[in-house]
Amino acid sequence: MPELRQNFATKEWVIIATERAKRPEEMATHRAPRNPVSFNPKCPFCPGNESITPPEVMRIPADGGAWNVRVVPNKFAALSRDAQPKRVIHRQRRSIEGFGVHDVIIETPDHAGVLALMPDAEVANTLRCYKSRYNDLCLDHRIAHVTLFKNHGADAGTSLEHPHSQLIASPVISYQIRQRVHEALRHYDEFGECMFCQMIEEELEEKQRIVMLTDHFVALELYASPAPFSTHIYPRRHMASFGDISAAEITDLARTLRTVLAKLYHGLQDPDFNYTIRSAPSEWVGVKYFHWYLSVIPRLTRVAGFELGSGMFINTVTPESAADFLRNVKVEAAVAAAEKV
Secondary structure, eight states: OOEEEEOTTTOOEEEEOGGGOOOGGGGOOOSOOOOOOSOOTTOTTSTTOGGGSOOOSEEEEOTTSOEEEEEEEOTTOSSBTTSOOOEEEETTEEEEOOBOEEEEEEOOSOTTOOGGGSOHHHHHHHHHHHHHHHHHHHTSTTOOEEEEEEEESGGGTOOOOSOEEEEEEESSOOHHHHHHHHHHHHHHHHHSSOHHHHHHHHHHHHOTTEEEEOSSEEEEEOTTOSSTTOEEEEESSOOSOGGGOOHHHHHHHHHHHHHHHHHHHHHTTSOOEEEEEEOOOGGGTTOSSOOOEEEEEEOOSOOOHHHHHHSOEEESSOHHHHHHHHHTOOHHHHHHHHHHO
16 A cells, blocks of 8 residues: 655655555666766866866865865856845845855866765765865855755756766755754754654664664665655764764765765666755754754656645655665675676
């Protein structure tokens, strides 16, 4: 029978459509493999083309003066560093001048690179850039919230093939973020504990939806997952802000994230995906009731009329079967098999 499940953190309902349920392997992406070259002379993110991008904000250098990771302003930014966050209120109309920061994090000099296949140390370099820029921008009193995200593939919204992530820092906190924070505060007021810490503890006890467990992180499929293979990575230590991640945790998160992405890459044949880091806004850093996490959403289905009209999502792969499938994707074996082809 179909089942409606409620997201513990957001209180949103999801339909687990068991009557239409698909086996996890049926969700694999069947298309020609991507075969980009390692260097594209027309790509603004490739080495030697640094003058094409706006002046870089930071870099992690490689031996010999080259770079491993660069951070540059987005040439086609959604918000402007030069604007002022001036509020205008006229009757029911509210607006703010388009101030904000929009950065691009170029993850590797290799145009053909894929985060799922990179060494853990290279993934860790990208995460260090995330943390550095996140903490710097949180010190700006004009910034209310910083969003870190990655789009991989056309269905996920990417426009440039070269591996990169993005950061947008805005002068307002979106309704979706406020809703999550306020729901977490309500739970803390009622029960005296972080709802995310409670959820992690219960998931570790049940083990049905766990994909991967390390010293510092747990990757799992949500009980009320809105889409097939939507995977969350939570720090096991309570932290409201991504900016509080330690050096050891960055190393561990790099391995966890790379492994999860590699399981999706090999198990579902390199699906398009988005990931984002959901962190407490700067004004709520250190609170006891919120817990940051990284959300990975493969683009395996499309949002249609029901989702738009109701706000509810239909998931045709049970979270339990998705977790079991990903646990059994042996990344090391898949890499070895690919190398023999």
